[in-house]
Amino acid sequence: xxxxxxxxxxxxxxxxxxxxxxxxxxxxxxxxxxxxxxxxxxxxxxxxxxxxxxxxxxxxxxxxxxxxxxxxxxxxxxxxxxxxxxxxxxxxxxxxxxxxxxxxxxxxxxxxxxxxxxxxxxxxxxxxxxxxxxxxxxxxxxxxxxxxxxxxxxxxxxxxxxxxxxxxxxxxxxxxxxxxxxxxxxxxxx
Numbered sequence: 001x002x003x004x005x006x007x008x009x010x011x012x013x014x015x016x017x018x019x020x021x022x023x024x025x026x027x028x029x030x031x032x033x034x035x036x037x038x039x040x041x042x043x044x045x046x047x048x049x050x051x052x053x054x055x056x057x058x059x060x061x062x063x064x065x066x067x068x069x070x071x072x073x074x075x076x077x078x079x080x081x082x083x084x085x086x087x088x089x090x091x092x093x094x095x096x097x098x099x100x101x102x103x104x105x106x107x108x109x110x111x112x113x114x115x116x117x118x119x120x121x122x123x124x125x126x127x128x129x130x131x132x133x134x135x136x137x138x139x140x141x142x143x144x145x146x147x148x149x150x151x152x153x154x155x156x157x158x159x160x161x162x163x164x165x166x167x168x169x170x171x172x173x174x175x176x177x178x179x180x181x182x183x184x185x186x187x188x189x190x
Contacts, residue, residue: 005067005070005071005074005123005124005125005126006123006124006125006126007063007067007125007126007129008125008126008127008128055133058131058133058139059131059133059139061174062131062139062141062167062174063126063129063131063141065084065167065174065176066126066129066141066143066165066167067126068080068084069081069084069085069165069176070124070126070145072084073115074115074122074124074147075115076111076114076115077111078104078107078108078111078112081104081107081111082104084174084175084176085104085175085176085177086168086170086175086176086177087103087104088102088103088177089102089103089104089176089177089178089179090102090177090178091178091179091180091181092179092180092181093179093180093181093185094161094181094182094183094184094185095110095185120149120150121149121150122147122148122149123147123148123149124145124146124147124148125145125146125148126143126144126145127143127144127145127146128143128144129141129142129143130142130143136169137168137169137170138166138167138168138169139166139167139174140164140165140166140167141164141165141167142162142163142164142165143162143163144160144161144162144163145160145161145162145163145181146158146159146160147159147160147161147184159183159184159185160183160184161181161182161183161184161185162181162182162183163179163180163181163182164179164180165178165179166178166179
């Protein structure tokens with residue numbers, strides 16, 4: 001199955017601090033984030049702006065791991081899904097009919113009986129993801145998820161859901177520990 005996940009972020013103006021700031025502090029960015037480009041260090045700027053580039057990089061990490069999770073779902077790859085999710089994952093989702101689900105066994109049913117069986121292309125867009133960093137080891141992301149697919153009659157369809165995911169970093173690896181999804185189920189009904 002062909003699967004593609006893309007992220008649509010709100011546009012920033014040229015004066016946006018996220019775009020204008022680069023690694024202002026060697027201590028906060030270069031030494032803690034190996035991907036940070038410290039070539040434009042600038043000692044000028046308000047002290048609270050020093051952390052913006054590192055926060056932006058960590059927020060991008062959360063968006064990227066969320067994309068990987070959605071890609072595993074779209075591809076029906078339960079093994080990849082369980083590597084990204086904590087074994088004690090909890091969730092509220094339309095398929096659970098208002099009940100709190102614990103663990104990944106509930107999701108295994110959908111992977112084995114629906115997600116892995118479709119060979120039609122799926123395209124997912126995460127609209128305006130908003131990331132809250134909760135210390136160094138946790139984060140929350142909220143977004144609208146649009147999923148495009150071809151139904152059983154060969155017609156293109158789009159479903160929307162609103163999702164919030166909680167991530168926890170353990171052993172330098174982000175794991176999804178909880179999510180809440182409202183709106184359309186992951187599995188299109190037709």
